[in-house]
Amino acid sequence: MKTIELPLPDDFHAHLRQDAQLPGYVRDLSAQFGRALVMPNTIPPMTTAAAIADYKSQILESASFVRPDFEVLMTFKLNPNYSEQDLKDMMAVGVVAGKYYPAGVTTNSADGISDFEAVFPVVAMMEKLGLVLCVHGEEPGEFCLDREPAFIKRVEILAEKFPKLKIVFEHLSSAKAVEAVKRLPNNVAATFTVHHLMMTLDDVVGDALRPHHFCKPLPKRPEDRAAIREAAFSGNPKFFLGTDSAPHLQGKKECPCGAAGVYSAPVAIPLLVQEFDRAGALDKLPDFIAGFGADFYQIPRTTKRIEVVKESWTVPAVVNGVVPLAAGQTLEWKIRD
Ligand code: DOR
Ligand code: ZN
16 A cells, blocks of 8 residues: 655644634644644634633643644734733743734634734834734735735735744735745745645635635635645745634534635645645655744754555545535545554
8 A cells, every 4th residue: 555654744824713612623633733823813812821821721632632742833813902021921821923814804803903004013023022923915895806916015015124024924825925925035935725725716606605615815716726736836945834724613604604714624634645646746745744834933843754545535524513625525545543
């Protein structure tokens, strides 16, 4: 049987939730990843060291049953009101990044940023303290497919104004944003999700409405997906994996006003092996899943390994009450237990 050894992957963009489903979500994530950067758009949001420390300990407790050495990298939700001491207190409990959500562009972001310049003082403190700025780059109010391209100018302003700040333009979905990240200096990197690597808008609304593919930013045109794939398969260290795996219970997706989010944690690595293999780029996969991200965040690369075997299996229809990416499909690669 064909077996591939890979470094134990890092997920530099994952959503968990604080509700009763948390242990199941952590189980799925820690089965595939050794480390994860956990997003702060929870209810209530992650804005204090105390709340973040509590969330982190809940996550680690749930992971202890699956992967006792699982590591979580925490984030806080950016707003203009933090003092330098607040940031230091959050760093002391494991925060490595702050997340910029423009107001209203995605799940639980109504309290996001509406005054761009008002956050500059906090961003300047982040630059000084070495905190990474993760950006959900979509411009509120623009037509839905133009929101990401319209936000590029803000990333350019941030990169120019804060040249020592590390900026991650998250979950790229457009060729224009891929181009911008390539062009910008080395303090700007980007994550790619599994679903934006695989889907276009046709997979969301092309023939039928597929609510479990609905996410923010929206998957876009074939040429946008092609730009993402080219960049991921090229071995450019500016681009690394952040799955944006975002669980929502089935009933919250299959309803008149469905939530945005694709639950990819249960299938992320088998799908990536499949895509990189089919593209003849398997040699580029280790750095993409467990190299470039660690380098950018300035944490040591993992020395742990997993094995992926060529063995078919069928993705369950529902996992933890959530319909995962590729539900019901037969995949050709499987993580060895
Ligand atoms: O589709 C998404 N879901 N995009 C995001 O930015 C947030 C996420 C979530 O939290 O559900
Ligand atoms: Zn996200």
